[in-house]
Amino acid sequence: MKIYNESLTEMKKIVRRYTTQTTDLEVEKQVAQIVENVRAKGDDALKFYESKFDGVELDKLRIPDSQIEKAYQSISTDLKNALELAKRNIIAYHEMELQHGFVDAAQPGIIRGQKVTPLERVGLYVPGGTAAYPSTILMNALPAKIAGVDEIIMVTPPQKDGVAAAVLAAAKIAGVTAVYQVGGAQAIAALAYGTEAIPRVNKIVGPGNIFVATAKKQVFGQVAIDMVAGPSEIGILADQTANARQLAADLLSQAEHDKRARAILITNSKELADKVSKEVEKQLISLPRKEIAEVAIKERGFIAIMDSIADMFTLMNDVAPEHLEVQLTDPMQYLSSIRNAGSVFLGKYASEPLGDYVAGPNHVLPTGGTAKFSSPLGVYDFVKKTSFIQFSKAALKNDLKAITTLARTEGLEAHARAVESRFKGDEK
Amino acid sequence: MKIYNESLTEMKKIVRRYTTQTTDLEVEKQVAQIVENVRAKGDDALKFYESKFDGVELDKLRIPDSQIEKAYQSISTDLKNALELAKRNIIAYHEMELQHGFVDAAQPGIIRGQKVTPLERVGLYVPGGTAAYPSTILMNALPAKIAGVDEIIMVTPPQKDGVAAAVLAAAKIAGVTAVYQVGGAQAIAALAYGTEAIPRVNKIVGPGNIFVATAKKQVFGQVAIDMVAGPSEIGILADQTANARQLAADLLSQAEHDKRARAILITNSKELADKVSKEVEKQLISLPRKEIAEVAIKERGFIAIMDSIADMFTLMNDVAPEHLEVQLTDPMQYLSSIRNAGSVFLGKYASEPLGDYVAGPNHVLPTGGTAKFSSPLGVYDFVKKTSFIQFSKAALKNDLKAITTLARTEGLEAHARAVESRFKGDEK
Numbered sequence: 001m002k003i004y005n006e007s008l009t010e011m012k013k014i015v016r017r018y019t020t021q022t023t024d025l026e027v028e029k030q031v032a033q034i035v036e037n038v039r040a041k042g043d044d045a046l047k048f049y050e051s052k053f054d055g056v057e058l059d060k061l062r063i064p065d066s067q068i069e070k071a072y073q074s075i076s077t078d079l080k081n082a083l084e085l086a087k088r089n090i091i092a093y094h095e096m097e098l099q100h101g102f103v104d105a106a107q108p109g110i111i112r113g114q115k116v117t118p119l120e121r122v123g124l125y126v127p128g129g130t131a132a133y134p135s136t137i138l139m140n141a142l143p144a145k146i147a148g149v150d151e152i153i154m155v156t157p158p159q160k161d162g163v164a165a166a167v168l169a170a171a172k173i174a175g176v177t178a179v180y181q182v183g184g185a186q187a188i189a190a191l192a193y194g195t196e197a198i199p200r201v202n203k204i205v206g207p208g209n210i211f212v213a214t215a216k217k218q219v220f221g222q223v224a225i226d227m228v229a230g231p232s233e234i235g236i237l238a239d240q241t242a243n244a245r246q247l248a249a250d251l252l253s254q255a256e257h258d259k260r261a262r263a264i265l266i267t268n269s270k271e272l273a274d275k276v277s278k279e280v281e282k283q284l285i286s287l288p289r290k291e292i293a294e295v296a297i298k299e300r301g302f303i304a305i306m307d308s309i310a311d312m313f314t315l316m317n318d319v320a321p322e323h324l325e326v327q328l329t330d331p332m333q334y335l336s337s338i339r340n341a342g343s344v345f346l347g348k349y350a351s352e353p354l355g356d357y358v359a360g361p362n363h364v365l366p367t368g369g370t371a372k373f374s375s376p377l378g379v380y381d382f383v384k385k386t387s388f389i390q391f392s393k394a395a396l397k398n399d400l401k402a403i404t405t406l407a408r409t410e411g412l413e414a415h416a417r418a419v420e421s422r423f424k425g426d427e428k
Numbered sequence: 429m430k431i432y433n434e435s436l437t438e439m440k441k442i443v444r445r446y447t448t449q450t451t452d453l454e455v456e457k458q459v460a461q462i463v464e465n466v467r468a469k470g471d472d473a474l475k476f477y478e479s480k481f482d483g484v485e486l487d488k489l490r491i492p493d494s495q496i497e498k499a500y501q502s503i504s505t506d507l508k509n510a511l512e513l514a515k516r517n518i519i520a521y522h523e524m525e526l527q528h529g530f531v532d533a534a535q536p537g538i539i540r541g542q543k544v545t546p547l548e549r550v551g552l553y554v555p556g557g558t559a560a561y562p563s564t565i566l567m568n569a570l571p572a573k574i575a576g577v578d579e580i581i582m583v584t585p586p587q588k589d590g591v592a593a594a595v596l597a598a599a600k601i602a603g604v605t606a607v608y609q610v611g612g613a614q615a616i617a618a619l620a621y622g623t624e625a626i627p628r629v630n631k632i633v634g635p636g637n638i639f640v641a642t643a644k645k646q647v648f649g650q651v652a653i654d655m656v657a658g659p660s661e662i663g664i665l666a667d668q669t670a671n672a673r674q675l676a677a678d679l680l681s682q683a684e685h686d687k688r689a690r691a692i693l694i695t696n697s698k699e700l701a702d703k704v705s706k707e708v709e710k711q712l713i714s715l716p717r718k719e720i721a722e723v724a725i726k727e728r729g730f731i732a733i734m735d736s737i738a739d740m741f742t743l744m745n746d747v748a749p750e751h752l753e754v755q756l757t758d759p760m761q762y763l764s765s766i767r768n769a770g771s772v773f774l775g776k777y778a779s780e781p782l783g784d785y786v787a788g789p790n791h792v793l794p795t796g797g798t799a800k801f802s803s804p805l806g807v808y809d810f811v812k813k814t815s816f817i818q819f820s821k822a823a824l825k826n827d828l829k830a831i832t833t834l835a836r837t838e839g840l841e842a843h844a845r846a847v848e849s850r851f852k853g854d855e856k
Binding site: 078079081082083085086092093096097099102104110111112114115117119120132133134135166202203221223224228243245246249250252253255256257283287288289293331332335338339340341342343344345346347348349350351352353354355356357358359360361362366368370371372373374375376378380384385386387388389390391392393395396399401402403405406407409410411412413414415416417418419421422 | 506507509510511513514520521524525527530532538539540542543545547548560561562563594630631649651652656671673674677678680681683684685711715716717721759760763766767768769770771772773774775776777778779780781782783784785786787788789790794796798799800801802803804806808812813814815816817818819820821823824827829830831833834835837838839840841842843844845846847849850
């Protein structure tokens, strides 16, 4: 693994070089055409594209509840227990995210407040094939349920052998309303605009390939979307007390996701840097997904040696990693030093995959530096707010001069007159 | 004003026809070039574009604090008082939006929680010319201040006679950190990528023309943006007890904003519908912005007569207006019937412009039906969340089987091994 021993300023520049952002105009065009076709032709367009892209001739788009029930019965008890444990913890954590409206009636004649309302219907995209992660279904659907969303519509690409049992079982456990076997940009278009079979939703969440991500961006505005997720990232802050073998294992756990995944260690110990680098090479050898992890480690992974713990945090806040492990003595004391990260893993036993599955916090997290301004997926993503006011005549009168002054300063005479109309005779 | 007397189903279809969404490929291309140039050439590019588009040769981009102070001293006492009143109420309301982190330590050996962190630096776009609204500066900057944002960087197009005093005074009152005279797509690019003079921000808020809106969409991902605001909207729900003259005045207060503004009345009283329609025509005559308001009323405004109050709410929730007035008897009782709206004005004296200026709730609101999934601008837009966990060895051990089962089901062996590494000898 590449080891840098540079100044903080120099390291900040190097970090920036690792940031990538790409758009593909050819994909944009293809996706725009797919979206337009689905909008115009509905289910027929969906069946056409599923035949074309996935080689599956679909009769019905919706997967019957009986098939979902059968899938649920078919999975192992171990998997069922694991999913149920994850569900319990996800619910316990996310219930703490629930937001409430408020009301203020402190001033005579004035009521002002805010109402929190769940979204009516949400769409959940679930990738097919090897990237089908049942855990992600729980992470996306359960916060929506807790928020009070009425319907969760799941879409997933059809598979020649049928959609994976673990995926359908997770959908049942998460309380998904209906599952449709349609994928890619066409599925996103269906959720955004509705077809005969698939109802239109207010928000689309869930990961997907470049076609799915591009389609989400294109329908944004028509519906809400979650963030467009980039490759996985792990940043580790560690000193000489950390265990190199465990750090290497944690770095590789993210590297195995994607050739563009990012695994970074920042430390003040040259000795630790050397050890971890060697451990990564050693552990790579026996990994089933060696081919992927190796590319990620070589091309995007690095270890940076800093002079002080303060500099380590400054640099890591600049990286703003999706997952941040703090493997320092008494890690909780550093919580206030962390400004930018999606999810933080404190201490030796908070290995990153713990958070991926059962700890409770969401594993849908901001990537690519967007933790500087974005949050983990949460209950707050499935509600919206509405403010409200009620004023008495006397209360409005008190504010009349201020309102008309501002309205006329801004050249908006009709604004001033609307408020004045309340005081020019009250006859109808 | 056009009056419809149709069934709810038919009316829902008609409402949908009024929705517009446009993208302009020519603008997209121009903006992409501007953004690229600013990224590459920094301040030089900004000065070039300001000379080209605004006809102003700029020496320095930043407006000196002394000039801002002078502007503040120059505005009338009435305006100063009005802005200060607005500020007090905006702060009082928005402080109720403050969010707190949480921590859960109920299970032995397990700590899990969420930390709320303000964004470091925010950019605020303020349009020039006649659309320069001091009230909007307060509405955008104050929630950021309350959230704890360190720096608020304001940009506004240079004016031949200098930036309007009311705008600079509002910037001072709102506690803006620095003001730069640069506008259009070039200003958005500067905020997103930084130049020699203008620091890079984490989020850009504030309204703007098509170039500004397109630039915001293009830099989205690099930085966060607020919603892209469409034309203003007002929806009024009223029965026969309402005052036609006041309703007409309120409809016109939004119609005067923009030729594409939308003013809608939904009522169960044919008599009221006729009266309001006539009142609108009458009041239009003497409006300074008659030319604008007339187009909005003719092309996008309408009155719909429904059979029942329930149907009135159903249709209005389908419209999801930016501003919703409820001019019914005992209006507060209907709060639970309102599902989709940006801001609600209850009763006769909650005339919409009251909310634009001094009531306290934000006037930056979701438009074009996006109230189905978006919220008013708020303190929550200027913070982000980070989850954290700390586990003891025993607690991790409890979850070990569930984690490894899920990891291996998903084909992620390195995930399983990372957690197992904690139990294979603890020597370094």
